[in-house]
Amino acid sequence: MPTYDAIVIGAGAVGENVADRAVQGGLSTVIVEAELVGGECSYWACMPSKVLLRSAAVLETARALPGAAEAITGSLDVAAVLERRTSFTHDWKDDSQVEWLEGANIDLVRGHAVFTGPRTLRVTASDGTVTELEARHSVAVVTGSVPLLPETPGLAEAQPWTSREATSARSIPASLAIIGGGVVAAEMATAYTSLGARVTLISRGSLLSKQEPFAGEAVTDALRKAGADVRLGTSVDRVSPAGGESPAAHTLHLSDGTTVTAEKILVATGRTPRTGDLGLEALGLGLEAGGWLKTDDSLRVLSGDGSPIDWLYAAGDVTGRALLTHQGKYQARIAGDAMAARALGKPVDTAPWGVHSATADHAAVPQVTFTSPEVASVGLTAHEAEQRGIRTRVIDYDLAGVAGASVHSDGYAGTARAIVDEDRHVLVGVTFVGSDVGELLHSATIAVAGEVTIERLWHAVPSYPTISEVWLRLLETYGRPVAE
Ligand SMILES: Cc1cc2nc3c(=O)[nH]c(=O)nc-3n(C[C@H](O)[C@H](O)[C@H](O)COP(=O)(O)OP(=O)(O)OC[C@H]3O[C@@H](n4cnc5c(N)ncnc54)[C@H](O)[C@@H]3O)c2cc1C
Numbered sequence: 001m002p003t004y005d006a007i008v009i010g011a012g013a014v015g016e017n018v019a020d021r022a023v024q025g026g027l028s029t030v031i032v033e034a035e036l037v038g039g040e041c042s043y044w045a046c047m048p049s050k051v052l053l054r055s056a057a058v059l060e061t062a063r064a065l066p067g068a069a070e071a072i073t074g075s076l077d078v079a080a081v082l083e084r085r086t087s088f089t090h091d092w093k094d095d096s097q098v099e100w101l102e103g104a105n106i107d108l109v110r111g112h113a114v115f116t117g118p119r120t121l122r123v124t125a126s127d128g129t130v131t132e133l134e135a136r137h138s139v140a141v142v143t144g145s146v147p148l149l150p151e152t153p154g155l156a157e158a159q160p161w162t163s164r165e166a167t168s169a170r171s172i173p174a175s176l177a178i179i180g181g182g183v184v185a186a187e188m189a190t191a192y193t194s195l196g197a198r199v200t201l202i203s204r205g206s207l208l209s210k211q212e213p214f215a216g217e218a219v220t221d222a223l224r225k226a227g228a229d230v231r232l233g234t235s236v237d238r239v240s241p242a243g244g245e246s247p248a249a250h251t252l253h254l255s256d257g258t259t260v261t262a263e264k265i266l267v268a269t270g271r272t273p274r275t276g277d278l279g280l281e282a283l284g285l286g287l288e289a290g291g292w293l294k295t296d297d298s299l300r301v302l303s304g305d306g307s308p309i310d311w312l313y314a315a316g317d318v319t320g321r322a323l324l325t326h327q328g329k330y331q332a333r334i335a336g337d338a339m340a341a342r343a344l345g346k347p348v349d350t351a352p353w354g355v356h357s358a359t360a361d362h363a364a365v366p367q368v369t370f371t372s373p374e375v376a377s378v379g380l381t382a383h384e385a386e387q388r389g390i391r392t393r394v395i396d397y398d399l400a401g402v403a404g405a406s407v408h409s410d411g412y413a414g415t416a417r418a419i420v421d422e423d424r425h426v427l428v429g430v431t432f433v434g435s436d437v438g439e440l441l442h443s444a445t446i447a448v449a450g451e452v453t454i455e456r457l458w459h460a461v462p463s464y465p466t467i468s469e470v471w472l473r474l475l476e477t478y479g480r481p482v483a484e
């Protein structure tokens, strides 16, 4: 049986990084992949979705700029956008990522992995070939997540799209009904409206409800202005064939008594961990098939009794810690380093903010939602800070009042919010809403993760005239520091 120091199950962006750090730490490592090396982010999530959004965002900015606006003589070239998307996904082929694995000294076994015992796995390839693998030290489960489909009567029969079909479509449907009000729903509603589909978004709550309320409100207003039908506080009771002249269309019957007819339905109601078919439950460790893999901050999986399993690690979506590529890769760096350090008897630093502790997962998770306007946030919302019992002050500033924003484009609209922990005089959360604010976010992430005091932030001088001058405006709104 081939034996390695470490086995990584899942070669998405996160698994690749776990394996890379394990190899760099001195462990012989094999990675197992059932589909494409590169995972969801490269082929059906981050990259294709952002490419689908980008051209229209640039066009919108140009339209708000005298001089540039006059040069626009046509409309969005949908075929060119789809072609650029396909080039980013390498037409759903993973040769370049396989080449990267080879360069990083990571062995690859293709197929679906199932645990046969502690540290042993059986991998079955699509042609039926079986490979048994054994790990001397550790196994990392990095199997990601899959879309969660609600059990709405008639929905499965309508063969709805998930994010996979929405990001890989070769043509744009005339009409698209999107069920959900989270990030996927908001981004895909923005993209498909710009690409010419008649979009109806149906959300049982508000839009982007995990963010500051003004974020979802701004995106809702913008989507409506762009022509989308956004129905909030409504759910889908059942789906039926539309009949009539367009047999391929579907009718969605909503809880408010209205109906929506659409050629395609996109379900964007969240994700569920890919742990149902791994044989984890047979290990006798109290792990549940289909459940999230809870971990400690060095990414060791916690057994049913809450104690860490010394040989079993997990990172990325499958942990449910933060379903974001960059945060999963942060966990991956820590998991791979911790696996290597423990295997080789080297020191392990699991103190908060230590080398082997994914502390930022609790305090400073950044996220950019690439809607129009963009929503960029890190750390806590005002509501979350209050729930954690932090004594806060909320500072808001209208981005339209910042010189750099008015240079960016005419009629620039946006909002910035900073949440100050009044006891520690540090920021615990920041949100920006506005065109191109995504590139501003890392300044806020550094302030929050670095726990930079308000007094010191006055010495971080933003350049004039950039949108980042909002930092100075937020400080002025908070109040000048005084010498004691
Ligand atoms: C539409 C959409 C847009 C997104 N946009 C962004 C974005 O802009 N920015 C961002 O940060 N995040 C974004 N995300 C989230 C991001 O895609 C995920 O957080 C990220 O892909 C998780 O990476 P992962 O490696 O944990 O899982 P995955 O990428 O899902 O990789 C897991 C891999 O494991 C393999 N696998 C599973 N089970 C087995 C098994 N038993 N044996 C062998 N192999 C197995 C799978 O085939 C897969 O390749 C988006 C998500 C969606 C749905």
Ligand SMILES: NC(=O)c1ccc[n+]([C@@H]2O[C@H](COP(=O)([O-])OP(=O)(O)OC[C@H]3O[C@@H](n4cnc5c(N)ncnc54)[C@H](O)[C@@H]3O)[C@@H](O)[C@H]2O)c1
Pocket: 150, 151, 179, 180, 181, 182, 183, 184, 185, 187, 203, 204, 205, 208, 209, 235, 236, 268, 269, 270, 271, 322, 323, 324, 367, 368, 369, 370
């Ligand atoms: N730009 C980015 O960073 C980006 C982009 C897309 C996705 N993602 C990540 O991917 C993950 C998945 O995104 P998502 O939008 O699918 O999930 P989400 O958790 O953001 O939103 C799920 C939405 O579905 C609704 N919902 C849940 N069950 C429902 C039901 N039965 N009926 C009707 N509505 C229901 C929820 O109320 C919520 O509005 C997110 O956690 C996000 O972090 C990130």
